[in-house]
Structure formats: C-alpha cells, structure tokens
Amino acid sequence: MAAGASPSGSSRKRERQYEHIKESAEERGASEGRAKEMAARTVNKERARSGEAKSSSKTSTGDSKSASQRGGERSHRGAQGPTKDQLYEEAKKKNIDGRSNMNKQQLRQALGR
Structure with a gap:
C-alpha cells in the first residue's frame, strides 16, 4: 500500500486514511472486497493529487475537490442524471403544473436543469 509514497511520513497517514475509509464502507454495508x-x-x-504518486491520471489531478471534500457529491447520479421519477418528485415538491404529462x-427543463 505504501509503495511509491514519500518518506515524509505521509504513508502512515495514507494507511490510516485507507483503514478509516474501508471501515466506514463496511459499516455502511459494503462487502469487504468492495x-x-x-x-x-x-x-x-x-x-x-498531493504529488506522492509516481504517476497520476488527468482525472486524479484535474478535479478541483478532493474525494473527502466532495463527499459523494457525484454518487447516485449515473450517466444520465436523476431518473424520471426523481425529477417528477422534485417537480411535485415545487408544484410545477402539468408535471404528470x-x-x-420536459421535467428537466421545467426544473431548470
């Protein structure tokens, strides 16, 4: 796990981070492998992102927020965004006329997405 990490002690930090994330995911019901x-x-x-790796991809370094800052912002959106049912429920909350048809x-446009 610590291969390629800088000798400045950040490998221990990453090991703690790894264990914390793994334990949190397991508490939320993820399998051990996942x-x-x-x-x-x-x-x-x-x-x-912090320059500790020997190589990195554009997607790893190009994001303006770290994974911990993002906190799952992108989760459950998928490739096509929210489902029709999710959009409908949002339109219902906002009392948008004609939403059932x-x-x-059209729901995306009515919601300004």
Whole structure:
C-alpha cells in the first residue's frame, strides 16, 4: 500500500486514511472486497493529487475537490442524471403544473436543469 509514497511520513497517514475509509464502507454495508476497493481508489487519488504518486491520471489531478471534500457529491447520479421519477418528485415538491404529462426531458427543463 505504501509503495511509491514519500518518506515524509505521509504513508502512515495514507494507511490510516485507507483503514478509516474501508471501515466506514463496511459499516455502511459494503462487502469487504468492495470496501477495500473504495478505500484504495480514494487513497490512490489523494496520493496523486498531493504529488506522492509516481504517476497520476488527468482525472486524479484535474478535479478541483478532493474525494473527502466532495463527499459523494457525484454518487447516485449515473450517466444520465436523476431518473424520471426523481425529477417528477422534485417537480411535485415545487408544484410545477402539468408535471404528470411531462417526459424526462420536459421535467428537466421545467426544473431548470
């Protein structure tokens, strides 16, 4: 895990970060394998962002927020954003007229997305 990390003690920090993320994921119901994968990906991205990794991808370093700052902002959005049902519920909360006859694209437009 600490391979390629700088000798300045940050490898211990990353090991603690890895364990914390893994344990949190397992507490939320992720399998051990999935929890390890999530922790490793997060820690590797943080290492790349801070210059501790020997190499890094554009997606690792190009994001303006770290994974911990982002805190799952992108989760559950998928490739096509919220589902029609999710958009409909939001339109219902905002009391948008005609929402029951709208398709997904129309709901997006009515919600200003």
